Amino acid sequence: MSHFIYNAPYYNAGAKPTQLRNPRENLLDLSDLSRFLLGADTPQELMEDATRHIVDILGVDFCKIILLESNQHFYTRAAYYRNYIVVRNQANLPESKAVEKLFIDILDAGTFFTVNASDKGLTVEERFALGLNSVSRVCILPMCVELNRIGVMVIGDGLGYTLDLQREDTRYLIDLITDQLSNAIYRSRINQQLENFSLESVLALSRTLETRDINSGNHSKGMAELSEKVAIRMKCNTKEVREICWASLLHDIGKIGIEDRILRKPGPLDDAEWERMKTHPLIGAQIVKGISGLESLAPLIESHHERLDGSGYPNHLKGDEIPLGARILAVVDSYCAMTEGRIYRPAIPHEEAIEILIKGRNTVFDPEVVNALVEVLS
Numbered sequence: 001m002s003h004f005i006y007n008a009p010y011y012n013a014g015a016k017p018t019q020l021r022n023p024r025e026n027l028l029d030l031s032d033l034s035r036f037l038l039g040a041d042t043p044q045e046l047m048e049d050a051t052r053h054i055v056d057i058l059g060v061d062f063c064k065i066i067l068l069e070s071n072q073h074f075y076t077r078a079a080y081y082r083n084y085i086v087v088r089n090q091a092n093l094p095e096s097k098a099v100e101k102l103f104i105d106i107l108d109a110g111t112f113f114t115v116n117a118s119d120k121g122l123t124v125e126e127r128f129a130l131g132l133n134s135v136s137r138v139c140i141l142p143m144c145v146e147l148n149r150i151g152v153m154v155i156g157d158g159l160g161y162t163l164d165l166q167r168e169d170t171r172y173l174i175d176l177i178t179d180q181l182s183n184a185i186y187r188s189r190i191n192q193q194l195e196n197f198s199l200e201s202v203l204a205l206s207r208t209l210e211t212r213d214i215n216s217g218n219h220s221k222g223m224a225e226l227s228e229k230v231a232i233r234m235k236c237n238t239k240e241v242r243e244i245c246w247a248s249l250l251h252d253i254g255k256i257g258i259e260d261r262i263l264r265k266p267g268p269l270d271d272a273e274w275e276r277m278k279t280h281p282l283i284g285a286q287i288v289k290g291i292s293g294l295e296s297l298a299p300l301i302e303s304h305h306e307r308l309d310g311s312g313y314p315n316h317l318k319g320d321e322i323p324l325g326a327r328i329l330a331v332v333d334s335y336c337a338m339t340e341g342r343i344y345r346p347a348i349p350h351e352e353a354i355e356i357l358i359k360g361r362n363t364v365f366d367p368e369v370v371n372a373l374v375e376v377l378s
């Protein structure tokens with residue numbers, strides 16, 4: 001396909017060149033883009049936001065992000081079209097084989113190429129795969145971070161907007177944007193891999209607790225589901241919701257350090273046994289502190305039995321001294337324990353449990369958490 005690839009200046013007589021903004025405005029645009037790239041919660045969100053911003057900043061007709069995956073094939077992950085349609089969530093949409101060789105050539109060359117719709121050498125399939133059925137030119141930019149090949153970004157213009165690639169500042173701006181985007185996608189994918197690894201650790205630990213105490217395992221799963229809904233209701237961000245959900249699964253992990261005669265005692269505990277049982281939040285926090293990726297769960301696990309008025313344990317924290325995640329865990333844990341019942345205490349109906357939580361608002365339970373739980377359950 002190299003016969004129609006060229007990186008010489010292009011001019012489309014039918015379209016107006018895009019009026020690039022002044023250098024100060026470009027810097028502000030780039031700074032905005034950086035903020036978005038850093039603030040995105042997931043790689044998918046990052047790429048979708050990025051395509052929209054890039055179309056705005058460069059003043060082009062469309063922008064596509066196409067990633068090279070571990071199976072050595074290219075997949076369109078996000079695309080934004082200025083004038084007619086926004087395509088989202090294109091994960092697993094493979095690129096046509098007709099253009100894969102071109103993308104590899106561009107990654108090898110490490111520099112951008114332009115492809116012109118008027119080129120006679122293009123097949124219908126190539127034209128369609130590159131988006132040249134809707135614009136008169138595409139600019140394909142390699143995305144790499146050091147030796148890691150991320151994929152390519154395809155910018156389409158010439159329908160109503162045309163980039164003036166003869167201008168040095170235009171080319172410089174495109175380079176900066178591509179660099180920022182490549183680094184952000186690379187970082188985000190590494191974070192996702194770490195997160196998947198951490199989730200596997202959480203599930204393995206959770207199964208360990210289940211083998212010691214089947215009731216704790218089931219209780220934790222129920223709590224995780226409910227805590228997640230409460231956290232979302234309280235507008236926690238994605239990271240906080242994930243931590244609260246994982247901390248719910250592991251809140252009682254410290255019980256694996258409690259002797260069977262206490263843990264499995266079929267009745268109320270005596271004072272000494274109770275004091276021993278009350279060490280489980282500290283044991284649990286110590287366990288997760290030692291596991292890479294789960295350290296941030298430690299304060300939530302350590303404080304899940306703290307109460308707003310300082311009557312809880314192990315540190316008798318009060319009010320805002322207790323992390324929000326732990327305040328959520330405390331309310332949800334109490335609700336689940338009351339409605340599930342225990343060997344030595346029968347379950348109580350939902351309405352009665354809610355009444356107890358409402359009575360405890362402001363004294364032992366965070367009122368906003370209780371309200372969120374009531375809303376979620378109604």
Ligand SMILES: [Fe+2]
Nearest residue numbers: 251252304305
């Ligand atoms: Fe507990």
